Amino acid sequence: xxxxxxxxxxxxxxxxxxxxxxxxxxxxxxxxxxxxxxxxxxxxxxxxxxxxxxxxxxxxxxxxxxxxxxxxxxxxxxxxxxxxxxxxxxxxxxxxxxxxxxxxxxxxxxxxxxxxxxxxxxxxxxxxxxxxxxxxxxxxxxxxxxx
Numbered sequence: 001x002x003x004x005x006x007x008x009x010x011x012x013x014x015x016x017x018x019x020x021x022x023x024x025x026x027x028x029x030x031x032x033x034x035x036x037x038x039x040x041x042x043x044x045x046x047x048x049x050x051x052x053x054x055x056x057x058x059x060x061x062x063x064x065x066x067x068x069x070x071x072x073x074x075x076x077x078x079x080x081x082x083x084x085x086x087x088x089x090x091x092x093x094x095x096x097x098x099x100x101x102x103x104x105x106x107x108x109x110x111x112x113x114x115x116x117x118x119x120x121x122x123x124x125x126x127x128x129x130x131x132x133x134x135x136x137x138x139x140x141x142x143x144x145x146x147x
Contacts, residue, residue: 007133013040013112014128018048020121025057025114027128029067032110036134038103042112044095045125055118056090059099063107072111079105095124 013027032038040061049055061080062072077084081102089095103110112128 007135009035009132009135011130011132012128013110013130014042014114014126016125016127018123018125019114019116020123021116021118024123024126025116027112027114029064029072029109029111030130030132031067032103032108032130032132034136035132036136037132038110039100039131039133040103040110040112040128041098041100041131042114042126042128043098044089047092047095047120047124048122049120049124051090051092051095051124052118053090055120056088056116057095057120057124058115058117059087059089060113060115061085061101061103062111062113063103063105064109065107067109072109072113075101075103075105079103 011030013030014024017024019025042059061075063075064072074085081104082100087099110130114126
């Protein structure tokens, strides 16, 4: 087994929360400076309010050159690996999973945004992370031992 700890760093974008329409779905910006790859992952739990065509979540992966609120834009599908952007989760069976996308764009800052529609008073558990990989300057052991 190879060492992965020195090759990857996990950073929270959406802190673990039972997100409602008014709380929790806007992720923090994650700085990718110093890394050569990024994987964005949103994990959703069992919805505490029944999801439907009128009550749903839209998952968006966003980027920007600066960590400035209001300036993030949706990542074009061509710059994502693993599927498209703007994923609509409108049934309980579509939640309780992880949605991940690799990033191949050139912007420095990434975030995950989960926007609720309808009356979602009880919320849906979620947690979003960005896994940064392939650091430009990784630690290496002098004697060949694992870190």
